[in-house]
Amino acid sequence: MNNFVIPAIDIPTQQHLSEYLTASINAFSDITGIPVTFFSEDNDIIQEFQPDNKICRIFETYSDINGLCRHNLASAGQFTSRLGEPYIFLCKAGLANIAISLIVDGTFMGYFIAGPIVMGELRTSTINNFATLNDLNETTASVARVFAKNMKAYEPNSVSKIALLFYNCIITSVSDSSDYNMLRNQYSQQNQINEDIQKYKKEQASLEYPYDLEQSLIQNVTDGQILAARTSIDDIINKFSILEAGDLEAIKAKCLWLFAIIIQISSKNSNNLEPALDTDLDVINRLSDAETIDDLRNTAIDLIDVITKNMISSIYDGNSQIISKAIQFVNSNYMSKINLNMIEKKLHVNASYFSTLFKQEMGISFTQYINNLRIARSCELLVTTNLSIIDISMTTGFDDQSYFTKVFKHETGMTPKQYRSSYSYVTAHGKPETGKK
Numbered sequence: 001m002n003n004f005v006i007p008a009i010d011i012p013t014q015q016h017l018s019e020y021l022t023a024s025i026n027a028f029s030d031i032t033g034i035p036v037t038f039f040s041e042d043n044d045i046i047q048e049f050q051p052d053n054k055i056c057r058i059f060e061t062y063s064d065i066n067g068l069c070r071h072n073l074a075s076a077g078q079f080t081s082r083l084g085e086p087y088i089f090l091c092k093a094g095l096a097n098i099a100i101s102l103i104v105d106g107t108f109m110g111y112f113i114a115g116p117i118v119m120g121e122l123r124t125s126t127i128n129n130f131a132t133l134n135d136l137n138e139t140t141a142s143v144a145r146v147f148a149k150n151m152k153a154y155e156p157n158s159v160s161k162i163a164l165l166f167y168n169c170i171i172t173s174v175s176d177s178s179d180y181n182m183l184r185n186q187y188s189q190q191n192q193i194n195e196d197i198q199k200y201k202k203e204q205a206s207l208e209y210p211y212d213l214e215q216s217l218i219q220n221v222t223d224g225q226i227l228a229a230r231t232s233i234d235d236i237i238n239k240f241s242i243l244e245a246g247d248l249e250a251i252k253a254k255c256l257w258l259f260a261i262i263i264q265i266s267s268k269n270s271n272n273l274e275p276a277l278d279t280d281l282d283v284i285n286r287l288s289d290a291e292t293i294d295d296l297r298n299t300a301i302d303l304i305d306v307i308t309k310n311m312i313s314s315i316y317d318g319n320s321q322i323i324s325k326a327i328q329f330v331n332s333n334y335m336s337k338i339n340l341n342m343i344e345k346k347l348h349v350n351a352s353y354f355s356t357l358f359k360q361e362m363g364i365s366f367t368q369y370i371n372n373l374r375i376a377r378s379c380e381l382l383v384t385t386n387l388s389i390i391d392i393s394m395t396t397g398f399d400d401q402s403y404f405t406k407v408f409k410h411e412t413g414m415t416p417k418q419y420r421s422s423y424s425y426v427t428a429h430g431k432p433e434t435g436k437k
Contacts, residue, residue, distance in 0.1 A: 017047060021173035025049050025112070028169045032162060033152065034117055038102070040110045043074040055095075055116060055147050059134040068092060068133065077101065077111035086163035090288060091116055092133055094126035096154075098163045100170050114166050118153040125289060210239040214258065218265055221308050223331035229308045230301050237297050248293060255287050255300055262307060322349055323361045327369075334373045335397045340366065374398065375411045382420040389416045 017025075017038060026049055029036045035054035038047045043065060048054070056062040061069045072092055076099040080087040087099045095116030102109040130136060130144045154162065217232035219225075236258065237251070244250035286303065290296035325347055330338060340351040343366075347354070358366045374396040381392045393404035393416075408416050 018173060021170070022047075024169040024173050028114075028166055032165075034114050034162070036112055036114045036166075038110060038112050039073065039077055041108055043070055043077070046110065055144065055151065058140065058144050058147065059130070059136075061134050073097070073099075073113055076113070080111055081108045086167045088159060088163055090119075090285070093129040094123060094285060094289065095119075096159055098159070098166055100163075100167055102170065102174075104174055112166075112170065114162070117159070117162075118148070118151045119156055119159050120285075121153055122148055122151070123285065125285075209243070210236055213239060214261075217258075217304075218262060221262060221304065222265065222311055224308055224311045224328055225332045226305060226308045226328065228332055229304050233300050233304045234297065237293070237300060241293060246293070248290075248296070251293065252287060252290065252296060255296060259287065259300075259303065262304075320357065320361055322347055322354065323358060326354070326358065326366075330370055330373065334370060334377070335395060337397065337399070338370055370397075371407055371411065375408055378404070378408065378416065379412070379419065382416055392416070 025036050025038075028034075029049040033050065033053055035051060036049040037045060037051075037054070040046050045063075051057060056069065059069070061067040064070060069092065076087055076089050076097065080099040081101040081103070083101075084103075085100075089097055089099065091097055093116070096119035097113050097115035097117070099111055099113055101111045127145050127148055130148070131141045134140075136144065213232060213236045217229060217236060220229040220232050237255065240251045240254045244254070286299050287296065290299055326343060329343070329346060340355060343349070343354055344351040355366055358369070362369060364372070378392050378396045381387055381395065382389075385392075387395070389405075390401045393401045396404075398404035398407070405415055408414075408419070412419055414422065
């Protein structure tokens with residue numbers, strides 16, 4: 001067997017890729033089976049690798065330089081020219097692609113697109129999108145379906161590794177990779193600037209991101225308050241629409257970030273959340289697929305319902321609708337005066353029967369459950385706010401401060417004042433005071 005001879009490194013141009021770069025991309029594409037296309041800075045196709053593996057070639061819209069497909073790829077190519085590293089994105093059909101720019105001596109020569117590939121699993125909506133986006137007849141649609149089902153599927157973490165491999169193929173083929181490093185540093189600095197702007201917005205009421213609505217939504221979700229959570233997400237999307245002047249893609253980006261926060265927080269309190277949502281990737285796809293603000297709103301509400309109902313099941317996973325509804329009601333109204341007579345009227349159930357059923361299902365009395373909920377909320381307020389103890393007692397549903405202090409000490413082993421002091425000490429010294437829980 002002949003030894004493989006590595007080509008000499010020469011400088012690629014916009015119209016002619018170097019021998020070394022061509023060999024590198026060929027090697028990547030042959031080994032992975034992933035098609036690669038090089039586009040000029042004007043979005044013309046210059047060279048293709050493994051073109052027979054590219055499903056896009058079935059569709060006429062792919063070759064239309066002014067079409068929706070090319071516009072999507074061009075946007076990714078322009079973005080990666082500022083990024084200096086791989087950019088993984090979903091095309092309009094829902095397939096994953098990896099974009100990397102070609103930069104030589106500080107000049108943007110064009111960009112590579114590796115893909116499309118299936119990330120996670122092939123979704124029915126993706127196959128349906130082929131026909132919708134390309135106005136296919138049944139014969140061509142059948143060919144596309146067969147082609148797609150034969151495509152190899154990659155997990156998201158594998159796609160990230162493929163992107164790194166693809167990136168290394170390119171930067172080792174140019175004479176100097178400092179251009180990419182400079183872009184990455186600039187982008188990192190811009191991100192820091194954006195973070196500073198967000199911090200400023202948070203501090204300035206006139207430009208404020210709806211942090212209050214976000215916190216209300218998170219509280220509603222974790223408390224299992226379905227109706228309140230629906231209202232909160234609807235209010236937030238309305239706020240996003242105003243902040244982004246109706247730009248759907250920008251609104252989607254904010255929603256994706258919001259759901260990432262909600263899923264992260266909710267997952268800490270429930271072991272069943274990921275199966276209920278299928279995967280985080282599915283959440284991303286469902287939000288990304290929204291074509292109108294109403295689609296986005298309805299999808300967001302559906303997802304919030306799933307997450308919130310899952311949070312209820314983490315509190316109570318029994319079969320009693322009465323107990324489930326009672327928990328939702330208490331979680332939404334614990335700051336008000338609640339008693340068995342109120343439950344009797346609200347749920348149309350005998351108070352004595354309900355009290356016995358609650359104890360059987362939950363393992364604690366109805367009163368104990370309410371107190372536990374109120375104490376948990378008061379602990380949070382003691383640590384995160386400067387509210388007076390009497391204000392906290394009133395906010396969490398205790399009419400009398402002395403009774404609040406008595407219940408609090410019984411549940412935590414210390415008074416509210418001691419509890420707040422112990423956390424202040426931990427913040428200042430990194431460990432609790434001696435004798436404090």
